[in-house]
Amino acid sequence: MTTKHTDTVGKGSLHVIKIGGNVIDNSENLHHFLKDFTALEGHKILVHGGGKVATQLADTLGIESKLVDGRRITDIETLRVVTMVYGGLINKNIVAQLQRFGTNAIGLTGADGNFIRAVKRPVKTIDYGYVGDIKNDSVDAAAISRLMEAGFTPVFCALTHDGDGQMLNTNADTIASALAVALAKQYETTLIYCFEKKGVLQDINDEDSLIRDIDPVRYEELKKQQIIHSGMLPKLDNAFTAISCGVKAVIIGKADELGTLQKNEPFGTRLSK
């Protein structure tokens, strides 16, 4: 498949879409989402995180989840589990489903094609184990572009490598953002984070209070009014960083509403310049 439309400045369009556990863990949600993903025109990249399966498998194997200051430690046993579950079970089942719907997907880790090379997080006060941090030059945008131009749709899981034979566990949000930034030079890139809410809400308890558009000025206001706080802050800070690095827009929305995007209807909260 090639890009069906190009935008006004002549760049092809690219959507980088990240899904998490709330989509992956529910086969009906996943089915629905993958159909909508397939309907989306232009180039696209899917990035998926883990889900309950990895935790369940680790539990069954008697591997203890180690958390330090609320952050998960990836010891060698945990790395084996996530390599199996993210890179094998989840990734290949998503690919097989996408093929069914007509998307010519290829399932990938950062090691494949040397697409995303990370650096094992240095030990300071905490040893996070086999966790890979993304650097400025981590993503080989030209190689990913070659793969897409050859007709394939990349499906990345939350794994990278260090280039020296070691697989590493890397946050899926971070991978999605790094991919979008790296490819923004070549494509008109929109980064989409699917999550459990409809988007950024004026009132966290009211799904109808969705804020449709946020630009940097509005963002400052919302922070001052304490409408955006705590957990959403790092997410939105990272989104605006991606935008300042060339990503056209970042959308935060509900996975089951992705279809509205194809109909050119508003979808989630759109962050842009």
Next chain:
Amino acid sequence: MTTKHTDTVGKGSLHVIKIGGNVIDNSENLHHFLKDFTALEGHKILVHGGGKVATQLADTLGIESKLVDGRRITDIETLRVVTMVYGGLINKNIVAQLQRFGTNAIGLTGADGNFIRAVKRPVKTIDYGYVGDIKNDSVDAAAISRLMEAGFTPVFCALTHDGDGQMLNTNADTIASALAVALAKQYETTLIYCFEKKGVLQDINDEDSLIRDIDPVRYEELKKQQIIHSGMLPKLDNAFTAISCGVKAVIIGKADELGTLQKNEPFGTRLSK
């Protein structure tokens, strides 16, 4: 990486190499093999089977290995295990190692890129479960070629899909042979089966009794003399079938001697027309 040399008829060269448990289960053997694989010029495809890890994981998870008439049954639980171990753990570790040595590998199942679409084995007297049989049109040679021409080296594990969302377990020898036959039109293709012996032996107990070359005439003689019998017969029958379908040669040899091939020295037993 592109083909460094082409043969006399102008086709690029391609090696399809299959490794099994005796290479995968031993990190030193694997390391050695992957270095030699990297040194091999021209296009190449690696195909790997399982190994002990899948059996060990199934045991730990309390999944019983079901054998009927000596053949393994892939029930849904076993399929989950092999998707994790073949498609995740083994495949991605091989890819990460190859990247370390400089081979731009991409790890694949048949679902990725829709490269190998199989048919779930029909239930006759035995229900083999989620086992995929390869058909004449199973392999999309053009798509695999596009991937290779874009600079990537495919690493296939023993998994395919049915095109309708279902992953399937498929014998790695069969996958290697199907790939070699399908790509033989476009590349001057050599199929290499790495196994525990140096090749076909005149005397099974004497590694020095290696038979260097076998053509169809010699093959008939060796069968008559009962030098080739039992377990080797189906392997060699399949090899000669691949040759009659356009594969230039099939080599059966020891993984740790692959390096001799690059030096243009004889390697294993070479079957050809």
